[in-house]
Amino acid sequence: MEKTKIVYLDHAATTPMSNEVYMDMIEACGNIYGNSHSLYGVGRDAEKALSEARAKIAKAIGAEASEIYFTSGGTESDNWAIKGIARANRTKGNHIITSAVEHPAVLESCKALEKEGFRVTYVPVDDKGVIKYAELIKSISPDTILISIMSANNEVGTIQPIRAIAELAKANNIVFHTDAVQAVGAIDFDVKEMSIDAMSISAHKLYGPKGIGALYVRKGVRIEKFMNGGEQESNKRAGTVNVPAAVGFGKAIEIAVRDLEENNKHLRSIRRYFLKKISEAIHNISLNGHPTQRLANNASISFEGVEGESVLMMLDREGIYVSTGSACASGSLAPSHVLIAMGLDAEVAHSTIRFTFGKSTTKEDIDYVVERVRRVVKKLRSISAIRIYKNKVEL
Numbered sequence: 001m002e003k004t005k006i007v008y009l010d011h012a013a014t015t016p017m018s019n020e021v022y023m024d025m026i027e028a029c030g031n032i033y034g035n036s037h038s039l040y041g042v043g044r045d046a047e048k049a050l051s052e053a054r055a056k057i058a059k060a061i062g063a064e065a066s067e068i069y070f071t072s073g074g075t076e077s078d079n080w081a082i083k084g085i086a087r088a089n090r091t092k093g094n095h096i097i098t099s100a101v102e103h104p105a106v107l108e109s110c111k112a113l114e115k116e117g118f119r120v121t122y123v124p125v126d127d128k129g130v131i132k133y134a135e136l137i138k139s140i141s142p143d144t145i146l147i148s149i150m151s152a153n154n155e156v157g158t159i160q161p162i163r164a165i166a167e168l169a170k171a172n173n174i175v176f177h178t179d180a181v182q183a184v185g186a187i188d189f190d191v192k193e194m195s196i197d198a199m200s201i202s203a204h205k206l207y208g209p210k211g212i213g214a215l216y217v218r219k220g221v222r223i224e225k226f227m228n229g230g231e232q233e234s235n236k237r238a239g240t241v242n243v244p245a246a247v248g249f250g251k252a253i254e255i256a257v258r259d260l261e262e263n264n265k266h267l268r269s270i271r272r273y274f275l276k277k278i279s280e281a282i283h284n285i286s287l288n289g290h291p292t293q294r295l296a297n298n299a300s301i302s303f304e305g306v307e308g309e310s311v312l313m314m315l316d317r318e319g320i321y322v323s324t325g326s327a328c329a330s331g332s333l334a335p336s337h338v339l340i341a342m343g344l345d346a347e348v349a350h351s352t353i354r355f356t357f358g359k360s361t362t363k364e365d366i367d368y369v370v371e372r373v374r375r376v377v378k379k380l381r382s383i384s385a386i387r388i389y390k391n392k393v394e395l
């Protein structure tokens with residue numbers, strides 16, 4: 001029987017681990033078994049490997065090694081940054097500013113803080129997903145202690161004006177955190193030059209391992225300890241660090257920064273090709289996100305008259321892996337908060353598919369995918385109650 005071709009187009013969800021990372025991790029798993037906090041030989045070996053990984057992460061974003069703390073991933077980094085900075089600065093004020101399109105790791109952390117008595121402003125975005133800067137300025141008050149705005153959005157790929165926001169925060173003596181989980185490896189970062197006070201990173205979005213990330217915290221920024229226990233990570237984040245994963249993370253970020261230009265060039269070319277092919281093949285589609293201020297790997301497309309979940313399931317049968325703009329919450333399918341914040345109506349939001357390309361995506365993959373998406377959308381539109389009701393979508 002002919003084997004189904006697999007085309008993975010969900011690189012914003014996670015990336016396959018690169019071979020170089022894998023080889024370094026295998027070596028670390030085999031040879032570096034000590035606890036990095038132990039004072040004898042194998043412990044010192046582990047501590048050395050950890051320091052090297054920390055130095056690589058620091059170098060990649062223009063930070064000092066002592067400003068990098070290992071965490072379990074982007075979610076923990078966001079939780080720690082937001083809760084830790086807010087709680088440590090509470091005597092100065094209790095107001096936090098974030099945006100309506102943040103990842104749940106940020107939004108839910110803010111909601112948790114609201115229950116502790118903090119006041120949170122969720123700044124709206126325009127129809128391209130860019131934060132409304134004038135509204136951000138208006139929302140600043142004397143009791144604002146933290147601004148947290150993501151560098152690039154995970155659903156539509158829009159890049160925020162991070163430099164301007166960081167400068168604004170600095171001018172108002174407010175701590176600025178950015179969730180850069182989707183942006184590191186796609187955008188050049190120099191946290192010092194960009195006035196970023198805290199930044200969340202995750203290894204598995206960079207062809208590194210899952211379950212490890214980092215929080216950069218600028219020296220001098222007040223942040224509460226997040227995990228209680230031992231004195232690891234300069235007594236700021238307790239728990240034995242996963243050394244092989246840290247080694248893989250260090251390698252992955254080193255490669256991501258080294259190959260940034262080349263990857264972006266490849267992704268731009270793939271994206272252009274995909275958009276041309278898909279708009280030739282299928283009518284009544286719309287592209288979400290900013291046309292230029294954007295990640296090169298993301299194409300979020302709404303297919304009028306079909307349900308994204310049905311497209312996803314039918315593509316899955318063809319070996320094509322994509323994601324929808326919907327978040328599955330407690331058994332009910334809620335439309336994406338990002339697309340709704342950008343002004344899409346719930347029906348259009350539900351018809352959205354996110355395609356995110358990667359290093360290994362080829363034009364042949366795109367030809368294969370576009371043809372199958374065309375067939376799937378045609379089929380679904382032909383049986384769509386919405387289409388019959390509206391009687392307007394061309395097949």
Ligand SMILES: Cc1ncc(COP(=O)(O)O)c(C=O)c1O
Nearest residue numbers: 073074075103105154181182202
């Ligand atoms: C923007 C953003 N922030 C945070 C996270 C959470 O990262 P992790 O999966 O490492 O916990 C993700 C993952 O999808 C993300 O896209």
